[in-house]
Amino acid sequence: MSYSAFVVCNCYQKGKTTEPPHKEYIKFDEDGLYLNIPNDLWNKNEKKVLQMDSDFDNWKNNACEHNEMELSDEYLSTNLGMGEFREVIDRLGGKEKFPILSEFLPTANGGILPAEFASKALNELTEFEKQKIDENRTLLFEKSTNELKATVNSETYLIFVFTAYNKNNYGIDKDGFFILENVKENGQEVSYVVFRSKNFIQKNISKEKFQFIDKKTNNDFICNVGLHPHESNPKKEYEFLIKESTVKITDEYKYMTEPLKKLAKASIESGNPIHWC
Secondary structure, eight states: OEEEEEEEOOTTTTTOSOOOTTGGGEEEETTEEEEOOOHHHHHHOHHHHHHHHHHHHHHHHTSSSSGGGEEEEEEEEEHHHHHHHHHHHHHTTHHHHOHHHHHHSOSSSOOEEOGGGHHHHHHHHHHHHTOOOEEEEEEEEETTTTEEEEEEETTSOEEEEEOGGGOEEEEEETTEEEEEEEEEETTEEEEEEEEEESEEEEEEEETTEEEEEETTTOOEEEESOOSSOOOSSOOSEEEEEEEEEEEEHHHHTHHHHHHHHHHHHHHHHHOOOEEEO
16 A cells, blocks of 8 residues: 545636536536536436546546646655654654644545645644654665665564465564564464564575575574565575664655645645645
């Protein structure tokens, strides 16, 4: 799951678009510009209504200078990234210091940040960027490419891989990479750490079988999901390392603050809300 957001433009209201199809049914509100087709028309001729919707969507794609009539359209982060940003907002003051962000940052796809709060949201983002605080991070790298596979605040933990039927989960914390095995005991699900390492090998046994081997102790565990599975010609082995790093908190969360500021500015300019999607 991931999060994006957009703010619609006002080109139609300002007469800056080409002539739309089915103009008599056009409506504009906080959801943007759309066809508001009466139920009786749906009931009489559903096929015709579906064609009208298709005509309208095709028109919107090129109606004005903005793609799909969106003044701003930004990718935000994965579900994990959004969760980390919400957590750090809470840790740095939460509802007392960042009331708008605390209330309106999305927890699911859908919903809006009303335009009336966009200016306050921008002020809170600016205040967040003034924080002169360092954060200790735990990072998991693939050694040969130095590709970052996962990162987390060292004071907490991150579960970033869920295997089939949730039998095993992979995560990292300050003590390293770990694999959990989830089992039912007395009607409840219990998780046990079955592998942990700060430097380990992933050995590709087959397409659905991977052996994790700690380089220091030679302890191992076999599971059905690899950490580096997306190459067309994967190697037989990959090495992974856990590293520690201290970063400025404002730099670490630019992936979220920069697009959010663009969205807030677009909302202020247009008077239209930010839509989470």
